[in-house]
Amino acid sequence: MSTTTTRPIRIIQLNANTQNRAIHSLLNQAAGEGSYDIALITEPWWGEIGGGTQGPVAESAAGWTPILPVSAVPTGRRPRAMAYTRKRDDFTITLRSDLADDLDLQILEVAQTPHPPTLLVNVYNDDKKQGRKSAMKRLQKITLPTDIPVIISGDLNLHHPLWTKHGEPAKASTEQTVDWLAEKGFLLKNKRGEPTFYSHAHKSFSTLDLTFVNPRAMELDAAKKWAIDESQAHGSDHFALRWELDYGATEVDNISGVKYNFKDTDEKEWRDAFRTALLTHDDELSILLDKDAMLTPEQLDRAAEGLTEAMQEANIKAAKIRKPSNKARPWWTPELQQANARVASQRSQNLAHHRQWGVQSTDITTQIKKSRSYFKRLYKKARSNWVTETLEKATSKDIWGFSKWGKGIRTYQSPAISRGPDKAPAVSHTEKCDALRDELFQPPPPLEGIPEPDLDTVHAEDLPDVPVTSEEVRSSIFEQGADKAAGMSQCQFRILRWSWQVAEEVETALMHHCLKTGYHPKSWRKAIAVALPKPRKPDYTNPRAYRLIQLLECLGKALERIVAMRLAYLVSTLNLVPANQFGGL
Template identity: 25%
Template sequence: MNDLQIIFWNSRSLSNKLFEFKKYIYTRKPHIVCIQESWLNDEYLPSFINYRGYFKNRVGRAGGILILARNDLITEDINLQIFRNGKLEIQGIKIKIYTDYLNIINLYNPNQIVSQAEFKFYLEQVGNKGLILGDFNAHHQLWNRKIHHACISGQNLVNALAYIPLQLLTTESMPTYIDNRTGNSSTLDLCFVTPNIFSKAAIELGEDCGSDHCPIHVQIEIQTTIMKMKTRRKWKFDKDLWNQYQDSLIPIPEEDLNINDMNNFVTESLFNAAESTFGRTKDEITFKYNNSWWTPDCERATRERKRLKAILRRSPTPENAAMMRAAENEAKEIIKQVKKDKWKNYINEINSTSPVGQVWKKINKINSNFKPQNSPLSVGNNLITNNLEKVTIFSEYFENVFQIQDTMSYQLKTQIDIELQTAYLQVQDEYNCNYSLTEIQNTLSNLKNTAPGIDEIHNSMIKQLPDTYIEYLLKLFNNVWNHGLVPNSWKIALLIPIYKFGKPERLPESYRPISLLPCIGKLFERMVGSRLYW
């Protein structure tokens, strides 16, 4: 059983600490991350590898909250009721756990006096199974015995809890916040859970990430529903093994075969030869959490800041506070300079000779055009996560959208077929004759390495065929040309749903299909197309 891992943190400007925090979560890979005081706006929303973001930005300066959910989880936004004229910033998601859901509510109090009614209003929305966490900005002896008097918000929160069966998970006097001016600590970041998960939950302080608040780690012994992230397997071609590939091909049959059998022979021979020669990638998606931008200078500077902040916690003196602030400023300047250098190097990789695909890939990264990897589909009130069920939904949707009603009468069809056959028999122009070896060789020389169809035959495998196989392919193509019959497998396309950026990702209509036909059939199609330009 994989325990549910949650991190929540008041970042006090995420952009300024993005480099360091990305390294922090990419190393730990928590399921859920809740952030308060993100200070983000809609013009720039950072992207995170293998995480989807639920952003709720405040209009104006400061504030803002967000939730990051790992892509292999089934999560859904909770449409929380909003307290009229309230002070709190709040959002929530629910996460699928086995046969049930767990509600997670992310809260931030922007240092305002919050009424008992508002606290109670949101605590009630945690539901039967869930937790509410964040920066409450509330002082009370219940979670911090060091203070002598509770603030108004703290007392209102405790009064509201008297009506709601929630339990405090935050341990007594946990120093979640440290004042960088004095070194004094407070317990401002709290986590409340429903009784049915309290005994399964644990909480601890995380490492300093540059804010005046510490990240808080919550671990819950609960079985989450993990979606399997699958992808299409790819051939791992090696230029030094092409001779071995050619030697593994089955000899050309001497007997005459029909068009379907000829095509099946070529397809099976190429596939088996490639499988015995080259490896293939796994069908499971593994994400590369890139931390290459984190330099030794960044590591040294942040380590020194953490060391001095730990000293400040133990001994809050003006001298220690000054030393910690100096180390903090130095770390900020070093990370800022590294970001500038990395950005400059990234941009300089694009020049007038860069391939168009590489340029667009970099532009999409700059624009943070994140494309979901594995979203469940919403049908009615049900979330579909099973891959086979999603295939059925997509196929039915695409079939309905692209279905063309045939309004042509049977008599007209018959007449057209007769006229075409008559015209073909009467015309003996050069473009109707058999294809030559030169034509197939010229087409192969211009063939690009596009994605293969459902038969997994890649254009590289065709271009590396020996002469005997090229001649056999030519024989197949001429049989197709002369008899007007196409192999059945050429008519079967592999449909890949491509997400339309900005659309609701759980609706089938938010995807457009790309059809991948067998490369052998596409090769013949190119040869036919070339003749049209004679």
């Protein structure tokens, strides 16, 4: 297994004020700079994304995956707390819907082996409208762990002398929330009087976005480099909060493994590496060349594994490693970034003026309005131009991808999976895999009275055994998509095509012996099962709301295709199927 080194996990939090351009701006700038790994959003944009579906902003092309706070957002409702994360090899982030299944309250567990996991509590607190039923009141009913770091952060919409300088006494409900935080040992990271929000209506600054850490987080200094970032407003009326989870650099196993970019790999270089690798597996493969021999299943297993291992060794030596893209979307231009920075700079100037004179500058306020309007127009124009240019330059291969634009397709992280009554839900990745496998891959019921087929007695009408030909194997490899999803070895059909010039005889002989013996090697029966959520299900905690797609080894798929083509030929030439049963032929 490959290894990687743990790095600081950089977190940013922003109230987006329901603006899609604020989220697009934040995620694309962070992707271009490689500056953040987790974005906690309060008041995210939520609207029509196509196909009659409601959803959030998507920036999958820039490497971001959205995480909703609930398994399925009810019709007519919208989340007011959600997150985005970028995939990295040294940490995982898990939605703890077993602790909170709430549109305004999201609990995420960030795990980075060998360090302790950290809980991030992302909150949008609507104290004015919800009162005693607000998110902070609901949070108090949740039993949060005390032995691991817990960070509560978000837009609390509360005023209290601990963090504001207004001097007005806090409401009784706010005092009760502060008392609960103090009782649990939470410490406020904000400095008193440092503003995080600008009110356009009252032309004043206030502190609404807050971060609290529990004693364990204080002990481990979990929220390192915490700061209010005035440059990261992105058109919102809130400033961003940012911090890092940094428990030190440690070398750990890379559980996701190395992924390869075969499109940028030199084909000749790979073939040379494969030719060398084959020599180290000569003992397993040379026995295949005697096509009259009767090989045992064990010998075929070793031969299949040897051929696959030779391809994997060539991948290690010659294939390019696929790295996560830090690129922003093509329409996120330097002009947009400069316009966004101009607004942030002017707001900082206005804040400095307010600190010095107690009032905002009228001139700077006017400049901010003009700059924000310019950014909005530039944002719309840049996206529109990009769409037009993309469509104009499209090739026949691109056309099918455009159909997905209006379908409202989003990929969300799964919630905790139910394991049945009186059982704790599956939270971690391993637990979810076990829960789905136990429910969806149950062993078949035993069948009794099945007659054993007689495969030894020779009959006059028996069809002759025709050896597998090189042309059959070649067709089964080259007539399948080069980038078709591969199994555990990552040896896709593109790799099999490259290997054909070097190992045509070996690959043909392997298929011949497998068909002659009637044996499918064990390694070709192992699959990666990908859980895909079924559309429009009301509850995604139910394992039956998912279907499993199995990714098998491409060498095994090639053998299956040979058998399928032979069966189709026999069916059509011997009239084994009635004329009205034409499907699949």
